[in-house]
Amino acid sequence: MVRGFSVSVWLLASTAPFVGVATADATRDAASAMPQDGVTITTVNYTIPPVHLVRETGQSVLLTQELDDGRPVIMNFIFTTCETTCPLSSQTFAQFQSRLGPEDRRVHMVSISIDPEHDTPQRLRAYANKFHAGPQWQHYTGTLRDSLAAQQAFGAYRGDKMGHTPLTLLRAAPGEPWTRIEGFVTPDQLLHHYRRLLAAR
Amino acid sequence: MKAPTIVRTLAALCALSLGAVSAAGEPAQPQASAVPIGESIYRFGALPGGEPLRGERASGVPVEGASAACVNCHRRSGLGAAEGRGFIPPITGQFLFHPRVSSRDDSDLPYVDGARINRDPFTEETLARAIRQGIGAEGKPLSVLMPHYALDDAEMAALVDYLKHLTKTQVPGVSDSVLQFATIITPDADPVKAKAMLSVLDDYFDEKNAAARAVSPRLRSYHKMMFRATRKWRLHVWKLTGPANTWEAQLQEHLAAEPVFAVLSGIGGKNWAPVHHFCEQAELPCLFPNVDLPVVAENDFYALYFSRGVLLEAGLIAHQLQEQPHWSAVRRLVQVYRADDIGAAAATTLAGESHRSGLEIVRRVLRAEAGSGLSSALKDIGPGDDLVLWLRPKDLAALGNHPVKADGVWMSGLMGALEHAPLPSAWRSGTHMAYPFDLPDKRRIRVDYPLGWFRIRKVPVLDLQVQADTYLACGLLSETLNHMVDTFVRDYLIERIESMLEHRIITGYYPRLTLAPGQRFASKGGYMVHFAEPTGAKLMAEGDWTVP
Incomplete structure (x- = not known):
């Protein structure tokens, strides 16, 4: 699925003492800090799989059409019963949304459930309300197969939902490469990358 | 220090802030009437007076109330969790204040993934600094996941006191050589299924103990750790008697006489709620019992189930009904069940999920004794009606060979004995059966494991689904x-x-099992099927696996 990879890689280490990626084994005896505290940024091309997902409204939609509607896209993967990584990721989206202000209508914020069998449209609506998601921010569920296809296409699949790692994807417009941000990005960093992507067009 | 208590209103507020409404829409049980301040902060993110706990992460993202509670990451046990590629560390007093050791061999700490033992111990001062400023015992910043909390000195003292006492490793039912478990049988359980379940449990425990060594030695080195974990398993069978309103008291007596670490499997009939509530009250894990009508309260903690049983079937039927092309023309939905059986609860769920204007939902409640009243309940069923049968095999066998002329006929697979349902041949091809398991062809390899084990252990197969589920529960434990x-x-x-x-x-019977905090039913979906042939057990699926 990944056509081109790693146009550029750099690390943001302003707030974090521990940068980079470590395996679970390597952290076994030194794991009081999560290894993802640093942020890794790459530029990647992805092929969007031809799957149907279901919005929190219950409407079935094609993922390609959702992502290729012309607006810049900012995307993450969440599940509603997650109590650690996902709430932080969603709160970061919420802060990003409020920092954009009225400009938020120009962007499409996309959160795809990695636990689609539990995350019914009704549960996604409750989750979206908790983070005050505006009309530009949609949450998606679907069949397990389709959710898996979406996760795999964007390199977000980690074997199971408990193994997930924080990931944010940004794209300025259809056909352009994606900016892949791994780790806990701050709302300010997210806004910075979003603006830079738009300015580069 | 003796922790001060917070009034009942705060506890109720905590319950609300946790979103304590069950999936069925029923309010969950309120939390304990008075929660100590430390526990209230840790578990509910609530400060004295009902103020929400507030914090901010290093990234500038604020957290508040239940979302800010320590329990979200460090869990109820305080022992943390594996998360992504890292770990949420344990934060019980035992770990926080433990002197530095260079290897596990030098410590008496229990084994927990992500425990960092080769570091300076926290003091009360450095712990307060960690909680307020996100700085670890050795002066380095903690993970960005860890918020910096605004707590005053009294609140901090209460929280630290709570952590000191959190999770005593000495729990009932655990000794150096034996782990005690119980299984629970209610008097309304099917005796054949109860026997089937016990035959698996007895043999599983025998096999487990045949492999276990006599007495586990104290831990001296890492390679002995697994050895130390091999304790014998002992099973207590708690057989309840009499009316359901006496069961909780009976269970309390059993637990007092035979302290156990957890309840494993078990079997119920029409009413499992007293057992569920007992386990919740006693804070006793109740793992995967064989029940077709579990208690839906996903904010409860201690009872885990394989599925929602007949309530899942009701969801499957509701979903499928509405997918039918003739759905908008259906005038009546007629549900038939026996007065004292679990079909009543399933019918309520189905009625709630099938609501549409112009649709009349009718309940035909048969008297409790099987065999009576069935033909008159079906007499007026005809075109424009959809019929749902929440019936046991005896009633299904008595349906006769002249099926009703309804637009659709639906039945519970769980209540009707699944592919062995004695449905008269004339009903077989036209009756849609809810089937909350994987299809026989697709699960064959997964079910071969228990089947092979039953063969080797000479366990008679009395009810394959119950026995496969029981074996699965044992394996998971x-x-x-x-x-x-x-x-x-x-x-x-x-x-x-x-x-x-x-x-x-x-x-086993399930394509996939998953749970999470707030998820208590491991398998979420099922199929609609019908019999493929006039006789035999062959099924035809009517669509894909569906999660209603």
Whole structure:
């Protein structure tokens, strides 16, 4: 699925003492800090799989059409019963949304459930309300197969939902490469990358 | 210090802020009437007076109230969790204040993934600094996941006191050589199914103990750790008697006389609620009982189920009904069940999920004795009606060979004996059966594991589904305990099952099992099927696996 990879890689280490990626084994005896505290940024091309997902409204939609509607896209993967990584990721989206202000209508914020069998449209609506998601921010569920296809296409699949790692994807417009941000990005960093992507067009 | 208490209104507020409404829309049980301040901060993110706990992460993202509660990451046990590629560390007093050791061999700490033992111990001062400023015992910043909390000195003292006492490793039902478990049989359980379940449990425990060594030695080195974890398993069968309103008292007596670490499997009939509530009250894990009508309260913690049973079937039927082309023309939905049986609850769920204007939902309640009243209940069924049968095999067999002329006929697979349902031949091809398991062809390899084991152990197969589920429950417990090594903590057992279950490949009758905090039903969907032939057990699926 990944056509081109790693146009550029750099690390943001302003707030974090521990940068980079470590395996679970390597952290076994030194794991009081999560290894993802640093942020890794790459530029990647992805092929969007031809799957149907279901919005929190219950409407079935094609993922390609959702992502290729012309607006810049900012995307993450969440599940509603997650109590650690996902709430932080969603709160970061919420802060990003409020920092954009009225400009938020120009962007499409996309959160795809990695636990689609539990995350019914009704549960996604409750989750979206908790983070005050505006009309530009949609949450998606679907069949397990389709959710898996979406996760795999964007390199977000980690074997199971408990193994997930924080990931944010940004794209300025259809056909352009994606900016892949791994780790806990701050709302300010997210806004910075979003603006830079738009300015580069 | 003696922790001050917070009034009942705060506890109720905590329950609300946790979103304590069950999936069925019923309010969950309120929390304990008075919660100590430390516990209230840790578990509910609530400060004295009802103010929400507030914090901010290093990234500038604020957290508040229930979302800010320590329990979200560090879990109810305080023993943390594996998360992504890292770990949420344990934060019980035992770990926080433990002197630095360079290797596990030098410590008496139980084994917990992500515990960092080769570091300076926290003091009360450095712990307060960690909680307020996100700085670790050695002066380095903690993970960005860790918020910096605004707590005053009294609140901090209460929280630290709570952490000091959190999770005693000495729990009932655990000794150096034996782990005690119970299984529960209610008097309304089917005696054949109860016998089927017990035959599996007895043999599983025998096999487990045949492999276990006599007395586990004290831990001296890492390679002995797994050895130390091999304790014998002992099973207590708690057979309840009399009316349901006496069961909780009976269970309390059993638990007092025979303290156990957890309840494993079990079998119910029409009413499992007293057992569920007992386990919740006693903070006793109740792992995967054989019940067709479980209690839906996903904010409860201690009872885990394979599925929502007949309530899942009701969801499947509701979903499928509405997918039918003739749905808008259906005038009446007629549900038939026996007065004292679990079909009543399923019918209520189905009625709630099938509501549409112009649709009349009719209940035909038969008297409790099987065999009576069925033909008159079906007499006026005809075109424009959809009929739902929440009936047991005896009633199904008595349907006769002149099917009603309804637009659609639906039935419960769980109540009707699944592919062995004695449906008269004329009804077989036209009746849609809810089937909350994987299809026989698709699960064959997964069910071969228990079947092979039954053969080798000479366990008679009396009810394959019940026995496969019981065997699966035993396997899940065994596997989870292996990973827990010597950390026998009841809350931690539940937490580990929650996070490990999704890895399990051999899942018996189910295509996939998953849980999470706030998820108590491991398999979420099912099929609609009908009989493929006038006789025999062959089924035809009417669509894909569906999660209603």
